[in-house]
Amino acid sequence: MTAGERWDAKYADWQEPGAPSEFVTGCAELLGGCPTAVDLAGGAGGTALWLAQQGIHTTLVDASGRALQIARDTADERGLRLRTVQADLESDPLPTLDELSGEGGWHAAVCTNFLHRPLLGALGTLLVPGGIALVLIATVDNLLHNARPGRPFLVERGELPVLCSGLEPISFDEGWFGQRHEARLVARRLG
Numbered sequence: 561m562t563a564g565e566r567w568d569a570k571y572a573d574w575q576e577p578g579a580p581s582e583f584v585t586g587c588a589e590l591l592g593g594c595p596t597a598v599d600l601a602g603g604a605g606g607t608a609l610w611l612a613q614q615g616i617h618t619t620l621v622d623a624s625g626r627a628l629q630i631a632r633d634t635a636d637e638r639g640l641r642l643r644t645v646q647a648d649l650e651s652d653p654l655p656t657l658d659e660l661s662g663e664g665g666w667h668a669a670v671c672t673n674f675l676h677r678p679l680l681g682a683l684g685t686l687l688v689p690g691g692i693a694l695v696l697i698a699t700v701d702n703l704l705h706n707a708r709p710g711r712p713f714l715v716e717r718g719e720l721p722v723l724c725s726g727l728e729p730i731s732f733d734e735g736w737f738g739q740r741h742e743a744r745l746v747a748r749r750l751g
């Protein structure tokens with residue numbers, strides 16, 4: 561079974577995109593000057609739709625066709641422009657995404673709650689010089705209070721900025737955010 565098929569089953573009961581990530585909405589000022597953005601493994605589009613609503617030309621990438629359909633339907637209902645790309649970020653080559661961005665890269669890249677270490681290591685290649693990356697992943701400490709996400713989907717403490725090599729950190733926070741222990745990185749591609 562492919563990642564897309566697995567996640568289609570998880571999204572089968574979903575009708576709505578869900579709320580945008582408060583980590584991303586909290587960076588509204590920083591994102592304000594970004595003409596384009598990509599949300600990687602952005603699911604049913606809660607965050608991508610919020611980005612589009614800010615006037616940012618947004619691309620939502622996910623393996624699940626079902627999730628992308630929910631996002632597209634919601635964009636139509638809200639009169640928003642949203643580009644969706646179905647891709648397996650664990651196996652599709654990154655240059656494909658780079659070509660899709662046009663202009664040599666996106667001005668902002670978001671990746672929340674999806675851990676594929678090579679993708680994080682290559683985030684800089686998806687961004688224009690000066691482009692901003694927003695990454696949020698739960699850490700292993702999250703297992704102290706939550707059974708999920710499981711160990712393969714969690715970063716070690718202090719690992720996230722190391723994974724995103726090639727980006728200059730603007731801020732890095734790690735700790736309990738409500739009930740979840742998360743690593744949150746805001747970084748910039750040097751240029």
Ligand SMILES: C[S@@+](CC[C@H](N)C(=O)[O-])C[C@H]1O[C@@H](n2cnc3c(N)ncnc32)[C@H](O)[C@@H]1O
Nearest residue numbers: 563567601602603622623624648649650672673
């Ligand atoms: C935990 S959800 C996170 C969704 C969203 N980023 C968020 O923070 O709410 C993980 C997402 O990754 C997507 N996904 C899983 N494996 C993938 C892959 N190999 N390539 C692309 N997307 C994938 C799933 O379809 C799902 O939407």
